[in-house]
Amino acid sequence: MAYKIVASQCTNCSACEAECPNEAISEKGGTFVIEPAKCTECIGHYETAQCVAVCPVDKTCILDAAYPRYQPA
Amino acid sequence: MESPAHQEAVTSEGVDMEAIMQQVAEHKGCGTTGDSGKSSCGSSAGESDLPPEIWEKVKNHPCYSEEAHHHFARMHVAVAPACNIQCNYCNRKYDCANESRPGVVSERLTPEQAAKKVVAVAATIPQMTVLGIAGPGDPLANPAKTFKTFELIAQTAPDIKLCLSTNGLALPEHVETIARYNVDHVTITINMIDPEIGAKIYPWIFYNHKRIEGVEAARILSEHQLRGLEMLTERGILCKVNSVMIPGVNDAHLIEVNKAVKARGAFLHNIMPLISAPEHGTVYGLTGQRGPSAQELKALQDACEGGANMMRHCRQCRADAVGLLGEDRSAEFTTEKIMDMEVNYDLEQRKAYQDAVELERVAKVEAKKEELQGLSGEDSDIKVLAAVATKGNGLINEHFGHAKEFQIYELSAAGSKFVGHRRVDLYCQGGFGDDTALETVIRAINDCHAVFVAKIGGCPKADLTKAGIEPVDEFAHEFIEKSAISWFKTYLQKVKSGEVAHFPRGDAEIRQGALISEGERKVCDGV
Numbered sequence: 223m224a225y226k227i228v229a230s231q232c233t234n235c236s237a238c239e240a241e242c243p244n245e246a247i248s249e250k251g252g253t254f255v256i257e258p259a260k261c262t263e264c265i266g267h268y269e270t271a272q273c274v275a276v277c278p279v280d281k282t283c284i285l286d287a288a289y290p291r292y293q294p295a
Numbered sequence: 296m297e298s299p300a301h302q303e304a305v306t307s308e309g310v311d312m313e314a315i316m317q318q319v320a321e322h323k324g325c326g327t328t329g330d331s332g333k334s335s336c337g338s339s340a341g342e343s344d345l346p347p348e349i350w351e352k353v354k355n356h357p358c359y360s361e362e363a364h365h366h367f368a369r370m371h372v373a374v375a376p377a378c379n380i381q382c383n384y385c386n387r388k389y390d391c392a393n394e395s396r397p398g399v400v401s402e403r404l405t406p407e408q409a410a411k412k413v414v415a416v417a418a419t420i421p422q423m424t425v426l427g428i429a430g431p432g433d434p435l436a437n438p439a440k441t442f443k444t445f446e447l448i449a450q451t452a453p454d455i456k457l458c459l460s461t462n463g464l465a466l467p468e469h470v471e472t473i474a475r476y477n478v479d480h481v482t483i484t485i486n487m488i489d490p491e492i493g494a495k496i497y498p499w500i501f502y503n504h505k506r507i508e509g510v511e512a513a514r515i516l517s518e519h520q521l522r523g524l525e526m527l528t529e530r531g532i533l534c535k536v537n538s539v540m541i542p543g544v545n546d547a548h549l550i551e552v553n554k555a556v557k558a559r560g561a562f563l564h565n566i567m568p569l570i571s572a573p574e575h576g577t578v579y580g581l582t583g584q585r586g587p588s589a590q591e592l593k594a595l596q597d598a599c600e601g602g603a604n605m606m607r608h609c610r611q612c613r614a615d616a617v618g619l620l621g622e623d624r625s626a627e628f629t630t631e632k633i634m635d636m637e638v639n640y641d642l643e644q645r646k647a648y649q650d651a652v653e654l655e656r657v658a659k660v661e662a663k664k665e666e667l668q669g670l671s672g673e674d675s676d677i678k679v680l681a682a683v684a685t686k687g688n689g690l691i692n693e694h695f696g697h698a699k700e701f702q703i704y705e706l707s708a709a710g711s712k713f714v715g716h717r718r719v720d721l722y723c724q725g726g727f728g729d730d731t732a733l734e735t736v737i738r739a740i741n742d743c744h745a746v747f748v749a750k751i752g753g754c755p756k757a758d759l760t761k762a763g764i765e766p767v768d769e770f771a772h773e774f775i776e777k778s779a780i781s782w783f784k785t786y787l788q789k790v791k792s793g794e795v796a797h798f799p800r801g802d803a804e805i806r807q808g809a810l811i812s813e814g815e816r817k818v819c820d821g822v
Contacts, residue, residue: 233387234403235432237377241504268504275506278378278387 224261225271226286229253231279238273238283247273256283263292349562352479352533366652366688369425370416372409374440378432379464380500380516383578384539384569387432403431406440408630410447415633417452418640420624421648427458429482435465438472445476454642458482460537464500464516466523474530481527482565483520484537487545488555490514495544498578521559528560535563540595541579542569542587553599564599568592568805589742589803593714659689662777663711670780673708675787677797679744680705682717682764683775691770691778695751696732701740704776706783711776717803737762742803744786747778763800 224246227238232253239247239254244267246260256273263285264271273283378387404412417423426448428434434441445457458480459473466483473481487493493513500512507515527534536556538549545552553564569586571579578584587595682701684693700718704711717739719732733755740746745765749772759766770778789795 235376235378235387237379237432237436237501240377240437241501270505272504275504276377276379276501278381 223263223285223287223291224258224289225256225263225273225283226258227254227256227273228282228284229255231282233279235278237276237278241272241276243267243272258286258289261292262294265292265294349533366422366656367425367649368420368423369427370413370423371427371429372404372412372444373431374404374406374409374444375428375430375434375437376403376432377436378430378462379436379502380433380462380512381498382462383496383498383584384541384571386576386578386580404630406443406447408633409444410451411638412628412630412633413448413455414451414640415636415638416628417455417645418638419627421645422652423455424649425456425458426452427460429460433462433465434459435461435469438465438469442472442476445478449477452640454645456480460484461523462516463520463523464502465519467519467526470523470526470530473527474532478532480533480535482535482537483524483561484539485517485520485524485552485556486538486541487513487548488517488521488552489548490517492545492548493517496539496541521555524556524559524561534561535565536561537565537567539569540566540587540592542585542591544584546587546591546595549595550598566592566596566599586805589715589717589805592805596714655688659774659776662774663780666777666780667710670708670710670784673784673787675708675790677787677790678705678707679783679786680714680742680800681779681782682740682743682746683779684746684748685775689775690772691747691775692749692772695736695746695748695755695766698736698748701736701743701746702775703740703743704779706779708787711779711783717805733758737764738804740764740803742800744800745782747775747782763798 227247234249234253236249236254239249242256243264244260244262246257247254248257249255271283277283413426428441428444441459448455448457456479457477459478460482461484463483463485466481486496490510490513493516494510497513497516499506499508500516501507502512502515524534524536536552538545538552540546540549549566556564569579569584571577571584571586573580573583681704683691683704684695684698685691685702686693698719700716702713703715703717705714706712719736719739737759741762741764743764745767746759747767747770749768751759751766751768756766767782770782786795790797
């Protein structure tokens, strides 16, 4: 599963963009979005998902059930 | 180590005045030994209170010199949206009430847009001498954007002083860069030096790629804040410390903070009232944590006076504010308008204007001195507060009904002292319900014996008099302090002759909500 950003909750603060180790996050149409194909849930990089850890609004960066969990190669 | 009495004081429900006064007793006297080299007991950090090299650096800085804030303007550019800590008085989803973050309606700027904005504003407002980056997040959590902005401004507007305001977490790693970019002043928000207290203010920090919570988070934050402060003052960069006064959480503790930051070279300490209302959606707003009353705030500020110079003119303005403190002209300078502006940045013209301001300042100081001499024979221990309606320049030049805020002066046989300000403009939310505008004003200046105005209508005049506040319009367009001292002399004579009886006044309310611009107020009203 990749992470996704709940657009209605996002404050557009950009904190997640700088922390993402995969450069999967960018601003699109006034809010930030995660490119699912690039998201590794931070597995292999950090103990916890960086976007979740830095986001100032709880439950804004969440796992996207539309995708299977990320499997490291 | 905290004394048990102190622990009790900070965990009690309200402000423990007894604890504060006890600490005051232990802490009295003028600090003459600190690192900042302060040479006397100054409250408003005037020329006589500061070493010449510091005075030279701050005399035209509205956020650092009470006296300068009547004459010089500042602007903030909102280039730094990301933050690395969470504070219980801040809600990024809506707005930050205390650190005055721009809300969802304000625009974020790129460094290039910010630089253009600064030049446009400086060309239009020649008294604009200071550019600050204060958020809406933390400038040092957005180092690339923050320093790029400074670099561009230094190229196009070299006479403008640069400052930044930070929570301090990332400060130690950026001190060298701050020095390299010639940043004149840094403000650090320090609300505690005791991590146990910090855990009640900061739910978490983001540090070393981890979210850290509780006492450990506060310990790391505090360590970085104090180390960063030391590193900056060692390099000769002026540091101001901001503290939010949270009754029952850190109120009595701020006296310890005051000592700690003074010892590390902070030259100014600014204790601000907590702004807290449920509609802000902050943790404190939702849990009903109250802010201090005007009397509680003043008592704490008075208690800290022997430490670092106290600052009392802070307007807790927004991270995108433009203009003199207490006004906000940001709506005149939206990105759209700036991009269409033809800008002629004339250094000579700016200098000429600022020189003229300098002459006006000297005249004001002379006028005060002259009037003070007449007060020298008085031995009365009567102290009163007076509210003043002013648009700036140190003059009584605002109509009572137009005033968005009143400046508060304490008058005694020792002269006049600026001790704060009270906002009375209506905020889009969290106002005083069905109160009339006049009732709001009376509550805000209820601790004052008089209010000085350029003009006032018959009705409010009668209502103020009934409420025990004397409306004074005979000093219209004259210097504030000279007029206030003159009025006070007459007041003392009347008390002496028995013409009036002197009674102490009650407490006053501190208005909730950060300063917002006219344009935004309209947006809010429409919601």
